[in-house]
Amino acid sequence: MKIGYPCINRTLDCTSNRTFRLKSYSVENLIEKVENNLDCLERILRFNIERDMLFFRISSDLVPFASHEVNDYDWGGHFRDKFKELGDLIKENDIRISMHPDQFIVLNSNKEDVYHRSVDELLYHAEVLDFLGLNNTAKIQLHVGGVYDAKEKSKKRFIDRYQDLDGAIKKRLVIENDEKSYSVKDCLEISEESGVPVLFDYFHHSLKNDGEEFCWILKKVESTWKNRDGIPMVDYSSQMMDEREGRHAESIEKKDFNKFIEISKPYDFDLMLEIKDKEKSAMKVVDLVSDDPRFIPAQI
């Protein structure tokens, strides 16, 4: 079990999310921002290694407008050495990597152009992981998508389009249960038909479920990850107290977390903490699980 957090480090004065407005697109601007983003990514990863956090989600904003039509620049070639250097750092330290395209990426959309743009954006994510030289255990996590008042049809459309994906995307794509449309049971059904691994989101599950037993889920989810995929990834976050349902907590709630970690004992997975204060909560969790036999700290 490796511990991680997504995209942003609030301790370091360095963000791998620098971007710019579409209006101000230029190759110079692109290069400047990507250079900053890759440098900050390296600083964040080194920060994490020193603190035994070996799981990290790379921001989708790493290369602004990467799949947009204005951008025909060969950023992969330009930054080839830097990508390789970063990839080596990741591999030498056994860091697990994920990426999470945001809400605009809808593979099963009922609009053709949304579908095609989504594939382009997925290809960009796969390219980043390929340029880093990472194996199949580095994953791209995606929600199933829209329902359009026709869930079975929409599931089918997802499966068909998944089968048609380029191998570079297919080997990395995993699906995640969301908080209002597709439960983990839906995801498992899609997985059964298509072979796509299922990433379990504990918090989404508490908001949208079909009453499945927690342990049953972990067992089923685990079986969707093959050897080449690595151990499962699990997302965890806790509800902000006294706030609208679905709000992420500002900081980790120890009680709820300890319950979760206790129940999950028979299973191993890498754990992503989606908590607002990012690395601070992840560091607390490293402390909480330090005696857990599953926990993997940094080597030296």
Add this chain to the structure above:
DNA sequence: TCACGTCAAGCAGAT
């Protein structure tokens, strides 16, 4: 230097 309106993109659910 700072405040604040705005930003490529989709969808569901609330108002």
Add this chain to the structure above:
DNA sequence: ATCTGCTTGACGTGA
């Protein structure tokens, strides 16, 4: 019909 939330965070204009 229109607005809000989702990882909301970061840009960039105007004062």
